[in-house]
Amino acid sequence: MTNKLILLRHGQSDWNQKNLFTGWVDVRLTEQGRGEAARAGELLAESGVLPDVLHTSVLSRAIQTANIALDSADRLWIPVRRSWRLNERHYGALQGLDKSETLQKYGEEQFMEWRRSFDTPPPPLDDSSEWSQSDDPRYAGIDGERPRTECLKDVVERLVPYWEGEILPDLNAGKTVLVTAHGNSLRALVKHLDGISDTDIAGLNIPTGMPLVYDINEDGTPAGAGRYLDPEAAAAGAAAVAAQGKH
Numbered sequence: 001m002t003n004k005l006i007l008l009r010h011g012q013s014d015w016n017q018k019n020l021f022t023g024w025v026d027v028r029l030t031e032q033g034r035g036e037a038a039r040a041g042e043l044l045a046e047s048g049v050l051p052d053v054l055h056t057s058v059l060s061r062a063i064q065t066a067n068i069a070l071d072s073a074d075r076l077w078i079p080v081r082r083s084w085r086l087n088e089r090h091y092g093a094l095q096g097l098d099k100s101e102t103l104q105k106y107g108e109e110q111f112m113e114w115r116r117s118f119d120t121p122p123p124p125l126d127d128s129s130e131w132s133q134s135d136d137p138r139y140a141g142i143d144g145e146r147p148r149t150e151c152l153k154d155v156v157e158r159l160v161p162y163w164e165g166e167i168l169p170d171l172n173a174g175k176t177v178l179v180t181a182h183g184n185s186l187r188a189l190v191k192h193l194d195g196i197s198d199t200d201i202a203g204l205n206i207p208t209g210m211p212l213v214y215d216i217n218e219d220g221t222p223a224g225a226g227r228y229l230d231p232e233a234a235a236a237g238a239a240a241v242a243a244q245g246k247h
């Protein structure tokens with residue numbers, strides 16, 4: 001028996017639009033992002049993939065996306081769990097920097113190493129930075145684990161326990177699960193699900209606001225490839241993410 005898992009990256013955020021590294025900075029959706037979230041909910045309703053439970057990060061852009069999508073799918077009433085373990089990758093000292101300026105300043109190799117390598121984190125963010133989360137009350141309970149930077153490997157390490165301990169049990173209870181999260185936390189989850197190598201994961205980009213559906217076996221493995229409900233729009237969205245900073 002399999003159960004349905006829906007992965008949804010938040011719609012376009014204010015800082016996606018401004019082309020800034022975001023990470024744990026708590027920016028909101030743009031009008032376009034709210035439209036993407038509403039369309040994602042319509043796609044769920046049209047395809048009859050209706051979530052029974054929602055898991056989100058603790059970042060507002062994922063929470064807004066879930067609320068808007070669930071509203072347009074008429075599922076606002078489902079139970080919700082939130083965890084920092086689904087947060088975007090902490091982007092360290094790059095948080096708040098312009099992607100094109102960073103590419104120009106450090107060159108393509110360093111830029112891509114920071115953006116897409118598996119195990120090279122950017123330099124850590126100083127607690128005194130205006131983009132630091134060191135005083136953010138939503139992380140009060142995780143002090144020992146509060147990152148100041150993360151590479152994708154770190155995200156896999158903090159996310160997989162949540163997948164195994166919280167999301168998979170919901171799936172195995174027969175529920176259709178919606179996860180609204182972020183470009184890099186969803187890359188980490190897709191890497192884990194699809195067994196993508198540390199090298200090949202560099203080429204995977206997740207578009208904003210596009211539902212990606214998996215059928216999940218009881219042991220947590222996918223029964224086949226994940227499928228975007230709107231594959232053409234998803235391919236165009238992923239290509240746009242890949243090109244960020246380069247024009």
Ligand SMILES: O=C(O)[C@@H](CO)OP(=O)(O)O
Nearest residue numbers: 020021022023088115183
């Ligand atoms: O800035 C970020 O936090 C992420 C997602 O928007 O960017 P990137 O795709 O460059 O990893």
